[in-house]
Amino acid sequence: MSETTKAENLRPGWKPGQSGNPKGRPPGSRNRVTLVALAAMEEGAAAIAKKIVEMAKQGDMSAARLVLERLVPPAKERPIFLDLPDTSSADGVAQAQAAILQAVAAGDILPGEAATLTGIVEARRKAVETQELEARISALEVKK
Template identity: 35%
Template sequence: MTTKRNPPAQRWKPGQSGNPKGKPPGTLGIASKLRQQIDVKAIIAKLSESAAKGNTRAAELLLDRALPPLRSVAEPVELPGLKDAATLTAKAERIVELAAEGKVSPDIATALLSAIGTLAKATEIDELKRRIEALEAPRVPTE
């Protein structure tokens, strides 16, 4: 049989430091001191000057670090026959047909098919929820 032991008394009171002679607040660490010594504007100016003279590595550094990466932006597309498709399966088939005909790029077709898959999952979840609620609903006896 084990007996419970009382926890040891606290050595420090709340708000009291365990190391009162430790590092004073506001003291800078090594990394902070180095950051203060670096002249960022001068480095960027030098890289810009070097890139302008044809140094591709300097240009690469500037572009990689200073500018956000470029992302492709899809233009709105016309999808003939998609509105007429009654089911999600029919819509997916129409998108595949349009991609095969070259009327929609493969990456846009992939994104649209992924969206249809997500919509199908959401529809399935809604249907399951409706069925569960119907099963759990109290039944009124009929006479």
């Protein structure tokens, strides 16, 4: 018997290399095992949460940490209120950088926040520098 005949006997009506489900699994569909696991977790979720809160109240620090992490997720960013001088000149940019440094030293802002602010001020410095260079080049071209 040839290979083609064997394959046809194993899957009647299908040709070798042809899928039995040409459309495939629908996008976003979940595996049956996953669905069963999720259903089991949903049934016991309230009891588990209650037990963890009980343990946290009794002083279990890992349970307390788990409860707090779920109730109050860590803040990624916060608004910063910092008076910065006008940054339309190189002198203003230098003063703004000094103000950011002083705010970090005083503990008003975190070093990571200062790095972000410094990056913004640096981008402003580059824009001012580009404007000044463009004005100088234009002035030189007019003189020619």
